[in-house]
Amino acid sequence: MTDILSKKLESKIDNKLISKSKRKHLEDGFKKGKVVNEVLDKPTVMTLYKMITDHIIAYVNGSVSAGKESVLFWGVDDNNVNVALKIYLVSTSNFKKREPYILGDPRFSNLKKGTKNLVYLWAKKEFRNLSQCHDAGIPVPNPRYITNNVLAMDFVGENGTPCKTLLDSQITKNDYDQAISIIQDLYHKAKLVHGDYSEYNIFKTDNGLVVFDLGSAVDLRHPNAQEFLKRDINNITRFFNKRGIPVEDPNTIFEDIVK
Numbered sequence: 001m002t003d004i005l006s007k008k009l010e011s012k013i014d015n016k017l018i019s020k021s022k023r024k025h026l027e028d029g030f031k032k033g034k035v036v037n038e039v040l041d042k043p044t045v046m047t048l049y050k051m052i053t054d055h056i057i058a059y060v061n062g063s064v065s066a067g068k069e070s071v072l073f074w075g076v077d078d079n080n081v082n083v084a085l086k087i088y089l090v091s092t093s094n095f096k097k098r099e100p101y102i103l104g105d106p107r108f109s110n111l112k113k114g115t116k117n118l119v120y121l122w123a124k125k126e127f128r129n130l131s132q133c134h135d136a137g138i139p140v141p142n143p144r145y146i147t148n149n150v151l152a153m154d155f156v157g158e159n160g161t162p163c164k165t166l167l168d169s170q171i172t173k174n175d176y177d178q179a180i181s182i183i184q185d186l187y188h189k190a191k192l193v194h195g196d197y198s199e200y201n202i203f204k205t206d207n208g209l210v211v212f213d214l215g216s217a218v219d220l221r222h223p224n225a226q227e228f229l230k231r232d233i234n235n236i237t238r239f240f241n242k243r244g245i246p247v248e249d250p251n252t253i254f255e256d257i258v259k
Ligand SMILES: Nc1ncnc2c1ncn2[C@@H]1O[C@H](COP(=O)(O)OP(=O)(O)OP(=O)(O)O)[C@@H](O)[C@H]1O
Pocket: 065, 066, 067, 068, 069, 070, 071, 072, 084, 086, 141, 153, 154, 155, 156, 157, 161, 162, 163, 200, 201, 212, 213, 214
């Protein structure tokens, strides 16, 4: 792991790190006795350990990227297939700003208080959103398993390197058409609005676009669903427009979707 990434990760943790001595007995669960990362807190290490004994993963290879509230780890399953492990950080209690995306969603009406519960619920919400999309035939990473703050899904990319997002790709009119049709399908088929739809959260794979980061996605019955939809359409339109791709009027797209 690079120094910058380590620093970024270290800044996320609270003082509940497991000491080296306590950690020792867990090491065998990981490949060649290697400690996965210096920043995982004990409950998260225990969760990963349970995933190993449950044969969800065989081992963890290391971290791939650090987001604002989550770290993406590269795991490998018993069949040597790569697995993406999105680990929500309980210690970054920046979760207040997430409340609007959960409160108001009838699927999550009995919300327990406390950061940890909110983080666990958020992870579960992302898993559920991914499953709803997958069942509706929308291209998302196939969700595999959820427990506590760890979400396992298919790894999109190769050898532990994620596929490029739209931001880092050469893009075409066809990508724009796909990006819009994904928004439409999310709404009509999965009954969801993404809520954070942008060039950062869409992979461009050899087989077309794959949308991810669905923690913010809300049910259509959410009181702000239409507002989030409008924002999603505006964001993606702005991106393609900036790259010189001819785009439709975002308001027309919005009206067409909700009519
Ligand atoms: N299924 C996956 N396969 C491979 N890589 C993935 C997968 N899901 C996420 N990633 C990688 O991890 C990064 C962060 O994922 P994601 O956007 O879901 O988390 P986040 O907490 O919202 O991060 P950020 O704050 O950067 O948006 C992605 O940009 C991507 O590189």
